[in-house]
Amino acid sequence: MLHAFLPVPQNRGLSPTRLRESPVCRWRFFVIIPRMFGKTQTIWPLLVLLGVCLFGLTGQSVFGEPTDGSAAETETNTNAIAMPAVPGTRLPADDRTQDGWAVTLSPLSPPAQTISELFYLILGIMVVIFLVVGTTMGVLIFRFRASRHKTDGEPPQIYGSKPIELAWTLGPAIIVFVLFLVTARSIFEIRSTTAPPDAVEVEVIGHQWWWEFRYKKSGVVTANELHVPVSSDGTRRPVYLKLTSADVIHSFWVPQLAGKTDLFPGRENKMWFEPSQAGWFIGQCAEYCGTQHAHMWLRVKAEREDEFKKWVADQQKPAVLDAAVNAGRNLFLSNACANCHTIRGTHAKGVFGPDLTHLMSRETIASGIQLNNKENLTQWVQDPQTIKEGCRMPDMKLTSDSVEKIVAYLLTLH
Numbered sequence: 001m002l003h004a005f006l007p008v009p010q011n012r013g014l015s016p017t018r019l020r021e022s023p024v025c026r027w028r029f030f031v032i033i034p035r036m037f038g039k040t041q042t043i044w045p046l047l048v049l050l051g052v053c054l055f056g057l058t059g060q061s062v063f064g065e066p067t068d069g070s071a072a073e074t075e076t077n078t079n080a081i082a083m084p085a086v087p088g089t090r091l092p093a094d095d096r097t098q099d100g101w102a103v104t105l106s107p108l109s110p111p112a113q114t115i116s117e118l119f120y121l122i123l124g125i126m127v128v129i130f131l132v133v134g135t136t137m138g139v140l141i142f143r144f145r146a147s148r149h150k151t152d153g154e155p156p157q158i159y160g161s162k163p164i165e166l167a168w169t170l171g172p173a174i175i176v177f178v179l180f181l182v183t184a185r186s187i188f189e190i191r192s193t194t195a196p197p198d199a200v201e202v203e204v205i206g207h208q209w210w211w212e213f214r215y216k217k218s219g220v221v222t223a224n225e226l227h228v229p230v231s232s233d234g235t236r237r238p239v240y241l242k243l244t245s246a247d248v249i250h251s252f253w254v255p256q257l258a259g260k261t262d263l264f265p266g267r268e269n270k271m272w273f274e275p276s277q278a279g280w281f282i283g284q285c286a287e288y289c290g291t292q293h294a295h296m297w298l299r300v301k302a303e304r305e306d307e308f309k310k311w312v313a314d315q316q317k318p319a320v321l322d323a324a325v326n327a328g329r330n331l332f333l334s335n336a337c338a339n340c341h342t343i344r345g346t347h348a349k350g351v352f353g354p355d356l357t358h359l360m361s362r363e364t365i366a367s368g369i370q371l372n373n374k375e376n377l378t379q380w381v382q383d384p385q386t387i388k389e390g391c392r393m394p395d396m397k398l399t400s401d402s403v404e405k406i407v408a409y410l411l412t413l414h
């Protein structure tokens with residue numbers, strides 16, 4: 001089919017009508033499209049330039065250097081999903097520290113690995129297509145530009161070139177078929193099947209705007225920070241999640257561990273992951289779910305088996321009962337706090353807000369956007385709306401003295 005790419009024969013002697021019907025011209029497709037822009041053929045080089053720029057941007061976000069998340073890099077890093085940190089907040093770090101960033105394309109769990117491989121395969125195919133199309137177009141634009149082929153009528157027209165028609169029908173069909181096959185294989189690979197006996201099973205409930213985690217076997221209930229064991233070479237400890245929602249649709253997404261899975265009210269979705277490295281993994285609700293959707297962060301801590309077991313044992317204990325903070329506890333229990341929060345070992349059994357039994361075992365509050373310390377807790381209890389505007393916890397109009405006492409009580413809940 002090489003003849004299909006030979007130069008256009010000169011047709012100056014033919015009328016426009018004859019030209020259109022001329023069987024010798026094989027360049028109809030390539031000639032007609034530039035003509036749609038009339039004399040503004042310069043638009044083609046511009047489009048190519050735009051394509052190159054877009055590719056450059058995408059390439060940078062894909063291949064950019066991982067970050068240590070320092071504030072200086074916050075503006076320029078493109079290898080991460082921007083986690084809009086509350087000013088002054090620096091999240092707790094670990095060896096594989098994401099430190100406030102959810103790093104994409106740095107998979108540390110089988111489903112994320114599969115997705116990443118699929119991404120690079122598709123990217124590779126797209127790059128080849130881009131180069132072939134871009135190069136061909138670039139050559140044609142300059143080889144056949146108007147100044148070198150001045151004709152009075154229309155340029156040569158061609159009809160029915162079998163090699164070309166076959167090439168541009170079969171080529172894309174084969175590419176689409178290959179993409180279909182690899183995508184289907186990936187879907188089956190990452191699909192959640194029945195949990196193996198040694199899996200950690202957790203029920204995840206999405207709320208506006210926080211995450212509730214209920215561990216199936218141990219009965220542990222916590223919020224926003226999911227602790228899981230890390231899988232090492234010899235031992236596989238997969239984590240199987242059953243996801244549902246208490247209100248609107250949310251989406252559970254920790255890029256380094258697995259793809260996104262939506263949480264629907266009245267429906268149960270499943271997913272699994274298996275972290276191969278210890279440390280914090282940062283995620284984010286990936287489905288718009290209302291005002292504070294962007295602040296519905298998600299943190300997964302993968303830890304050694306013994307650390308995980310200790311964490312579970314601590315979480316199973318009832319709340320600490322410290323007589324020194326009786327005043328704060330009584331205030332908590334006599335105010336509306338107890339209607340929305342559970343503190344096991346007290347009569348606070350609300351389920352609308354996060355379980356606070358072991359509040360101080362968590363590193364962050366407000367679904368990962370603030371460090372869990374006295375200062376932030378005080379501001380939160382005083383008026384949560386100043387930290388997370390629109391959140392479901394109202395300003396309780398407590399006096400400063402009451403706030404101080406309640407916070408003193410909360411600080412004992414290790």
Ligand code: CUA
Binds near residue numbers: 249251285294296
């Ligand atoms: Cu929950 Cu967006």
